[in-house]
Amino acid sequence: MPRTTTDTATGPSPAPVGRRERKKAATRRAIADAALRLFLERGYDEVGIREIADAADVSTTTLFKHFPVKEALVFDEETDRETHLLAAVRERPEGRSIPAALREHALTTRLVSADGDARFAAFTDLVTRTPALRDYGQKMWLRHTTALARVIAEESGRPADDPACTALAHFALEAPRAAYPHATPREVVDRAFDLLEEGWNALVRSEA
Known part of the structure; x- marks a missing residue:
């Protein structure tokens, strides 16, 4: 889901996350962004999981670790x-x-x-x-x-x-x-x- 200004949380700043967590978050974001871009360009049903993984430069195994089903790629927040x-x-x-x-x-x-x-x-x-x-x-x-x-x-x-x-x-x-x-x-x-x-x-x- 594309982020908008309404996504900004208020309150104390979250505690710093470790390098591994940052890398996982970056990978997840790259996969979700690649999926949404392809879905918007060609339609949800016309895009395959392998295409999304290739576009995000990850394996399909890595993709499924972050998103267990295809629909979840669109709703990630x-x-x-x-x-x-x-x-x-x-x-x-x-x-x-x-x-x-x-x-x-x-x-x-x-x-x-x-x-x-x-x-x-x-x-x-x-x-x-x-x-x-x-x-x-x-x-x-x-x-x-x-x-x-x-x-x-x-x-x-x-x-x-x-x-x-x-x-x-x-x-x-x-x-x-x-x-x-x-x-x-x-x-x-x-x-x-x-x-x-x-x-x-x-x-x-x-x-x-």
């Missing part, structure tokens, strides 16, 4: 994505509801908004028109449901296993997927979050 997702809830401005914070995150991250970035627009088009990538990307994204539900519970003072928190987390993560087939994805995501926020606020009012 899951840890960063979860960090930013949880921060959107924990670090929301005072007075902003949890659904509103999740709405803002959905509308300003790479899930929906390219903000004029041509490379990102091409990436989004690639995922949208490739069923295998759409399904894999959504499966990876929904893996964050448990972590998000836990943070929602913490921030709302609810039990860790509260089903309302799990439901909000799940549907907030599902919402951007509804935007894929539409020409106006921001409008679609807004409508989805209108429903989520109305339901969450009704729950909060009923317990007040």
